[in-house]
Amino acid sequence: MNQVTPSRADLDAIAGLCDENWDHYYTRAKLRSDPVYSAVMREIADTTAPLLDIGCGIGLLSHYLHACGHRVPVTGFDYDERKIASAQAMAAKAGRPGLTFTSGDARRGLPEFSGHVVILDILQFFTEAEQDQLLTEAAARVACGGKLIIRSGLQDDSWRFRLTVMGDHLARLTFWMKAGPTRYPDAEQFRRVLSAAGLQVRIEPMWGGTPFNNYLIVGSRAA
């Protein structure tokens, strides 16, 4: 099985692929501190299926997986053309032809695909109907034996949830995100939509060292 946490030097090498100063420092801090990348790696470690990363940003997950020795084809999809251009430039600089990045709005459909599907931190930008549609379309791209792996803030009464909302508004104010949050899903919504799509659902807290109300939601399709 591949390692799930690359060395500090490997993570810094990924940051070294960034052309822009802001991307460089963001990448270094994010890869060192965010537990989601190793969580995804752990979920798919013993498989070789390709991966679709919806809302991929500048493609950090794909480089993290490669740094772990998990060299599967990754298709990244994001509606921010600046981030997609950065992701393409980083993949070219790293010499990783198996990483492809295309721009598109996930509310208007997803690329043809079969394998594992990942959705990290984007559902809050969608309405409830758009969330249901995205989850259903993403689940349809999960191959037999594959997983739909999601990180999302969950709507509840906690102080963590209130801080999550504030953090997303801050990301918008600093122009890191093109949009502010619209609606946060709740656990029941994931169980309802993903079960209807034939996936077995597991939900667990993914707080890591953060104050945010993040959860890991994994939908597995039987082999």
Ligand SMILES: C[S@@+](CC[C@H](N)C(=O)[O-])C[C@H]1O[C@@H](n2cnc3c(N)ncnc32)[C@H](O)[C@@H]1O
């Ligand atoms: C918080 S960032 C997460 C980036 C990446 N998943 C990661 O973890 O490194 C959310 C991403 O979702 C993208 N996004 C938001 N709405 C989208 C949409 N409708 N279609 C495609 N991408 C979208 C944003 O451009 C942004 O890159």
